């Protein structure tokens with residue numbers, strides 16, 4: 001039976017609004033504030049201000065890098081179809097300022113009459129998801145099952161809509177109560193995102209318990225013609241699952257983010273960030289010997305082993321340098337400014353384009369990463 005995997009770019013339609021919100025508040029669509037997060041509103045606001053200032057600096061810097069970027073774009077486009085080249089370039093330059101391309105994906109797997117989704121994206125992107133399903137000849141009601149890697153809003157935000165259509169939602173037991181009763185989740189996230197909550201995430205509704213299926217580590221789930229295997233993979237979040245389909249892995253955030261030709265980068269939000277668990281999860285993914293990996297941020301990559309090894313090195317590098325910054329910081333924190341400098345150097349070394357740098361920042365903002373690293377270091381190093 002022919003099996004097809006389609007990457008759906010669920011972030012495209014609403015991206016203009018997200019960019020607006022991002023500029024106003026420093027908030028990002030890719031993270032909620034998980035229920036146990038211990039960070040004060042004022043700290044958040046301060047960090048947001050810093051983030052805005054940093055963005056201004058980056059914009060100035062980016063203007064200087066414009067020439068370099070144009071060169072990169074030229075090289076990229078040379079690989080593409082000549083007939084489409086000019087149109088694509090024009091289109092791209094028009095969209096760049098308003099959209100966040102390649103930020104959040106959902107994955108459609110089709111086999112015979114069975115169609116399932118891995119991830120749903122946030123509810124704010126549901127119209128776009130519907131549109132892309134339609135382009136594949138499907139409606140949301142045709143989806144037999146939704147497999148969530150974890151319950152962060154950018155991955156699971158509109159799972160409730162599918163549940164209302166009668167679709168079972170498969171997830172980690174630790175995510176169960178938050179999806180059944182999302183009040184705490186919404187309350188915490190609202191403290192961060194303030195009035196941008198709706199723009200960024202849309203609605204978050206409870207899911208009836210009988211529609212939520214808790215899976216165990218190693219469990220095989222069959223939906224019609226398809227079988228998916230759950231692998232518990234903590235590190236980014238305690239309730240994280242890598243879903244295996246044949247020799248393909250759907251890795252959520254535990255295999256990091258990777259935009260275009262950029263590096264593998266680990267997003268490190270609070271409260272569950274765990275360095276040693278993450279390293280173990282990377283080893284587990286390597287041992288599964290996948291042929292391809294699907295990153296929610298962003299897309300398919302056919303070099304899983306080099307990717308995972310590079311991610312492991314990036315994690316070491318990030319934690320080692322952050323530890324040094326943490327130990328020398330009077331407040332016992334990893335300052336967001338340190339991460340700004342770290343990633344700026346990192347991306348510069350990689351020679352990645354302006355739009356990719358922005359995409360990394362949208363997916364994994366440093367004010368959030370700094371809180372995750374600080375929390376982990378305060379727990380483990382003091």
Ligand SMILES: [Zn+2]
Pocket residue numbers: 030152154155252253296297
């Ligand atoms: Zn994510």
